Amino acid sequence: MIDLNEIEQRLLAGDLISRQEATELARWSDLDELCDVADRVCRHFHGNRIDSCSIVNARSGMCGEDCKWCAQATRHKTGCATYNFLDEEEALRAARINRREGIQRFSLVTSGRTVTDKDLDTFCHIYRRIAEETGLYLCASMGLLDRKGMEKLKEAGVKRYHCNMETSSRLFPTLCSTHTPEDKKQTIRAAREAGLKVCSGGIIGMGETMEDRLDFAFELRELNVDSVPMNILNPIPGTPLEGTPLISEEDIIRTGALWRLIMPRQSIRFAGGRMRLSEPSMRRLLRGGLNGVLMGDMLTTISNTVAEDRNLFESTGWKF
Numbered sequence: 285m286i287d288l289n290e291i292e293q294r295l296l297a298g299d300l301i302s303r304q305e306a307t308e309l310a311r312w313s314d315l316d317e318l319c320d321v322a323d324r325v326c327r328h329f330h331g332n333r334i335d336s337c338s339i340v341n342a343r344s345g346m347c348g349e350d351c352k353w354c355a356q357a358t359r360h361k362t363g364c365a366t367y368n369f370l371d372e373e374e375a376l377r378a379a380r381i382n383r384r385e386g387i388q389r390f391s392l393v394t395s396g397r398t399v400t401d402k403d404l405d406t407f408c409h410i411y412r413r414i415a416e417e418t419g420l421y422l423c424a425s426m427g428l429l430d431r432k433g434m435e436k437l438k439e440a441g442v443k444r445y446h447c448n449m450e451t452s453s454r455l456f457p458t459l460c461s462t463h464t465p466e467d468k469k470q471t472i473r474a475a476r477e478a479g480l481k482v483c484s485g486g487i488i489g490m491g492e493t494m495e496d497r498l499d500f501a502f503e504l505r506e507l508n509v510d511s512v513p514m515n516i517l518n519p520i521p522g523t524p525l526e527g528t529p530l531i532s533e534e535d536i537i538r539t540g541a542l543w544r545l546i547m548p549r550q551s552i553r554f555a556g557g558r559m560r561l562s563e564p565s566m567r568r569l570l571r572g573g574l575n576g577v578l579m580g581d582m583l584t585t586i587s588n589t590v591a592e593d594r595n596l597f598e599s600t601g602w603k604f
Contacts, residue, residue: 307544310469383418444482468484553575
């Protein structure tokens with residue numbers, strides 16, 4: 285039987301666990317014990333300050349991709365808002381609010397496979413204004429960009445690029461056929477080559493097994509991403525996944541702890557879907573391996589208020 289104490293000591297010393305060890309840990313019977321180890325490993329590498337970020341939907345709807353989970357695909361009748369550009373002053377207002385609230389990172393997010401050079405120039409102009417007026421750490425999420433596009437973003441003040449792998453490479457083709465895991469990996473490589481940090485995670489609860497989640501975590505570790513958002517599927521009416529059964533809160537907590545033990549140095553952040561969890565479960569996640577939170581609205585769903593999150597962080601020993 286695997287020795288959890290020995291695993292903890294190895295991780296604290298800078299070692300990494302194997303795929304076989306992760307499989308054994310996934311069967312660990314005492315979930316609280318597993319979470320406590322994940323929490324100590326997390327605090328060792330990440331201290332006690334929560335890694336906060338926020339996003340703004342800078343282009344909504346009108347997406348030609350066929351991702352089964354997404355409200356913004358044109359082939360899915362979800363009634364989501366559609367617009368080509370968020371008003372520049374509205375983007376600046378959102379950035380100022382984030383700065384005032386003490387949120388560390390801020391990102392513009394666009395729907396669609398990618399953005400044109402002309403549209404990217406428009407977004408870069410907005411980023412320059414945000415950088416000059418707020419000094420926020422800037423991130424971007426604009427689809428499958430090449431290195432030239434990444435370099436434009438970096439020159440405009442962006443420091444981190446977001447491109448979710450979404451799920452394991454084995455499962456991904458069953459959920460999306462219009463682009464591939466390799467397309468995403470190529471985008472991640474382009475960001476790295478341009479000197480940007482990388483944020484890449486995904487969604488759990490889309491019909492995958494725990495083995496898929498472990499495979500996914502090891503893929504992210506191999507890609508050496510810096511930040512890993514963990515989203516929980518919010519089955520949106522009008523999408524092919526609208527009738528997907530919700531996974532249990534225990535399953536979500538266990539996944540968060542396992543991801544921490546697989547990726548001890550990555551920032552793992554609780555992102556979309558957390559509104560459906562009970563408060564004890566959210567506290568357990570924040571004392572069970574997660575050290576970051578995506579705050580505010582989540583593109584087409586709503587999250588906690590900043591005030592609610594501040595109380596949550598304080599109750600779990602995190603500084604904001």
